[in-house]
Amino acid sequence: MSRARHGTVLEFLGATQTVTGSRFLLSTPRARVLIDCGLYQGNKELRERNWKPLPVDAESIDSVLLTHAHIDHSGYLPRIARTGFRGPIFATPRTVELCEIVLPDSGYLQEEEARYASAAGYSKHSPPLPLYTQEDALTSLKQFRAVDFDDRVEVADGIWAIFRQAGHILGSASITLEVEGAQRAAVTFSGDLGRPSHPFLCPPAPPADARNIVIESTYGDEEHCESNPEQQLGEAIQKVVDRAGVAVIPAFAVDRTEVVLFHLKRLVESGVIPSLPIYVDSPMALASLEVYRNAIREGDHQIRAELRADPDILRPDQLTEARTVEASKAIRNVRGPAMIVSASGMATGGRVLHHLAQRLPDARNSIIFVGFQAAGTRGRALIDGRREAKLLGRHVPVKSEIVDLSHFSVHADQSELLDWLRAAPNEPDTVYVVHGEARAASTLCDAVRDQLGWCAVVPRYRERVLAIPANSN
Ligand SMILES: [Zn+2]
CATH class of the missing domain: 3.40.50.10890 (Rossmann fold)
Incomplete structure (x- = not known):
């Protein structure tokens, strides 16, 4: 399976104009890493995407990096492990602990759903199959590697990652990826960003410098009311x-x-x-x-x-x-x-x-x-x-x-998302707005253009972009 032949390519495999199925693929000529590996939830059309194979072979992915333990960011892991992914899964220690709870439970629910479909007589598969089992989930847990916040770790050949606090749930992180030979980091992924007013979690750390920022927009079109x-x-x-x-x-x-x-x-x-x-x-x-x-x-x-x-x-x-x-x-x-x-x-x-x-x-x-x-x-x-x-x-x-x-809510509202971007040390080349329904994503995208004057887009499902062009450092 060929890698990106030229430059560093970012591909949006989920959470495009929707809030679930977070999956982003970064490929260099030497390696391929997946950032988040979430399950699609919600309507039937979205859920059916869980059954479609990824556009790349699971075994060709060198590693997976998780921003946090919520199922729409982690719940597809047992599936890619079942279909051939054997590499390490990098996550913060608390995310590892929480995944030990939520992934086996998700496997159990997948099996329940298959049993129910079998009893009710509706399923394309005969007999109905689960997307993955509790056993698959337990097996995938063995691939986890804990990474402390703010440590710089090599996650694949020539790719380094730094996890920073995102304040959304315990263990939640924004992740910045650096590619060997490039002067500036390739991408900062916000993950889900918490509210600075969370009663006991510290507020999100500001974004690390990078050429591209991929930001969530769950509440991209809303302001949480100020009442207590x-x-x-x-x-x-x-x-x-x-x-x-x-x-x-x-x-x-x-x-x-x-x-x-x-x-x-x-x-x-x-x-x-x-x-x-x-x-x-x-x-x-x-x-x-x-x-x-x-x-x-x-x-x-x-x-x-x-x-x-x-x-x-x-x-x-x-x-x-x-x-x-x-x-x-x-x-x-x-x-x-x-x-x-x-x-x-x-x-x-x-x-x-x-x-x-x-x-x-x-x-x-x-x-x-x-x-x-x-x-x-x-x-x-x-x-x-x-x-x-x-x-x-x-x-x-x-x-x-x-x-x-x-x-x-545990998600930042529009002003809080913009404040987080404003705290970036330098203007990025491009901001990609993901993880929001269509209106929330486009509203935040407009606000980034209007209020920060930055280049911002809402990527399409499976869109590929150059994170670092070839011959550029
Ligand atoms: Zn979340």
């Missing part, structure tokens, strides 16, 4: 307490659960809400909670300095961690006031479905959404005012209060 999310969460919970109801908080397993627990502890300690029983019911969230608590206990530099060494910041009063199916089922008998934090965050699956089916029909309860609700999900439908919901095969009336606190 903790105060709004407190008000929403107080209403449930007054009604002696139960608050169900669907939360993404990694980072959202931790942020919610952090705010709950502060709300109780400052007397804004009374102490009440809090249940966390998601095996993946509880596993990720341990990774976060360890990071805090060990004084990890990703944690804000004033909060290091006190893992109890994520342990509010009266917290019950439902680790077993029996413990999860016991929550059914809980009477209000109480709170249940459970995954998935957009109410598309997971244990939260059982809690919603039970709690939605009671007007004393509240469902509080604390993250981005994508179009087409059950979470979006509830926020949009749906009066009934189909859960676990039956329809239930929606009588509980629905609260939308989506500005709990």
